[in-house]
Amino acid sequence: MATAKTKQKILETFLDLLAEHPYEDVSLPLIAERAKVKLSDMRSAYSSKLKLVAAFLEQIDTTVLDERDEEMGDQPPRDRLFDILMSRIDALAARKDAVRALHQAAGSDPALALDLNSLEVRSQKWMLIAAGIDVSGVKATIVAQGLAIAFGRVVGTWLDEDDEGMPRTMAKLDKELDKGSDFMKRLKGVEGIAKGVRSFLKKATSGRKRWKERDRETEAGYDEEAPAGA
Template identity: 45%
Template sequence: MSDIHPPSADEGPARSDREKILEGFMALLAEHRFERIGLGDIARASGISLSQLRREFSSPVAIVAAYMKEIDLKVLSGGDADMAEESPREKLFDVLMRRLDLLAPHKRAIRSLLRSAACNPPLALVLAGFGAQSQRWMLAASDIDSAGLKGMMRAQGLTMLFACVLRTWVDDEDPGLARTMAVLDRELSRGQRWSGCLDRLCAIPEGLSRIGSPRPRRRRGRDGDPVAA
């Protein structure tokens, strides 16, 4: 891509190579499809050498994973004390809206990535895996159980839910994000019903194990009355 230029030298305080790469990559992604961005493009846009890029990341996909982790950390470190009295559903709503606020500076890049994933199943699968990791942390931040198989299934469900919200958010130009919040509220209501079904479904094996467990053995007393063993 010949139209890629390194950032100017007077762009604020000194940043680490990692920060330069994340910003440079997201700037590229805002203008170009993911599959068209090469390693040399990322190095030039970040103002670093290929060896510096290789020291930090192995691939463009690894940069996406690092960006998502950075968003996770910012969400988790920005907890509001006022949320303490909220229900888990209300907490999750606030946590996901905070995530969208943090993604906002790179909305064009997120839109581009979603469009690439829509026609690139392997990329979509990788992003879904990254998303499930992130959403497990979002569940934890909302005081919703994320442990074990049930937690994994909740995280997968929340990943699909948030992807649906993102598709609305990337085209929502309203500063108040009315459409986005309406979709998030609707999807959380559906997710709450699904989570209830999941709880009941996971309770079935426990009930079956109780049914199938051996009953206490009983012996007969001298007078013929049964006595617990």
């Protein structure tokens, strides 16, 4: 069983290699060789490159959650989310070249893009929690998916920006959150319609049951009043 120290060493080696090589060229044997660990330890720690990417994103999640600004609690949800996602960009900054390699690989490999999207959706659910935005169930997945796509666009802008103040990145995030706000309004509208339909169907079903019961009572009454031999 690989120790926590060995796992961290392997992960850092993977990220270092990503900064130097395309994702598809970074193999598990290469990581093990560079990290100076046995393949059995490599297997025990991370059985695939995707597991390494997942571990990286989990570290980023942890950093953002640990460093979130508690004083933002009285701010509007949109402002809190903006702050959280900019904190996520800051957390990614130390591994910008590795993030660029992942971004480029996803652009040319649809299967990898789907896998990375799944990981990012999971992370964005935690970003919503960190921002104090309460969504659950299917709605949480829908919102997190939209946020994952939006954040991917923001990351694309960030990767092409050299200005440390990140004006283009912040402007892009602002724009994407505006789109998200419109989406949330539409989603609430759809939820309202869905609730109305459910209420209507419930009432209609209840009405049909009452009519059926009344019909049965009426038929029973006719049977009782019918003359013998009729």
